[in-house]
Amino acid sequence: MAQIGNTSQILVNTTDVFTTDQKFATPDAVLTWARDVGDANKVNIIITRSDKKNGIRGRNDKLVLGCDKGGKYDSSQSSTTTASKKCNCPFKIRAAPSTDGSGWKVQVIHGVHNHGLPDQYHGHPRKARLTADENKRVQDLTKRKVAPRHIVLDLKDQNPESVVDATLVYRKRHMMQIQERGSRTELQHLLQLLDD
Known part of the structure; x- marks a missing residue:
């Protein structure tokens, strides 16, 4: 090359x-x-x-x-x-x-x-995805109320080659919230949490 x-x-x-x-x-x-x-x-x-x-x-x-x-x-x-x-x-x-x-x-x-090649795949839609281990770690740290920026730092400490950024962590947390909520609306889910 x-x-x-x-x-x-x-x-x-x-x-x-x-x-x-x-x-x-x-x-x-x-x-x-x-x-x-x-x-x-x-x-x-x-x-x-x-x-x-x-x-x-x-x-x-x-x-x-x-x-x-x-x-x-x-x-x-x-x-x-x-x-x-x-x-x-x-x-x-x-x-x-x-x-x-x-x-x-x-x-x-x-x-x-006709363009330069990137040093890394930071933010690339196909490459910047959470691995199974990273998904599990995000779930665990989210349940412990760790801030997304600290989750990113933790993931990069575990794997310096990782191209994970805060956007991916926010997306994963959003998907977790949707799965937890199920078919209920946000308001219905809030009322359910208050009842619990």
Whole structure:
């Protein structure tokens, strides 16, 4: 993986890390492999196109993978003004069944990214998730009335590589409250707690 260019135009070449002669049994196996390689190199892989052979001319089995920063942000779809992570990244991998039937082969179509790669996955929707142990720890500390910021510090003490932030802790606490409340409204739940 190499970074090319000056500070005004960052190009990161990941062709070498995604180039393989390995054959895969299924498209899901290709996706799993690509995401694992992407995780190791701070590239979030998404499916940009998936086709199945169905007898229609031009339709063959294939899987096209790209970077999550590929494509252009469509501001007409959003009613709010937000920053977009999309920057039309040209990175593309294509997977298709080999002609000899030995499995799916992977080909790097364009291995260069037009953006820098993150140092970590802080705040990334797919990567920044609580593990089973972290979920349990958040539940335990929440029951003990520990503040979210202290829960985050505790989780980072246990695992310095963790990308957990206060937002994830707040979400988990909110989900716990919804599960505890069940089908009751907030007011009904409050009245039930007062009765108890």
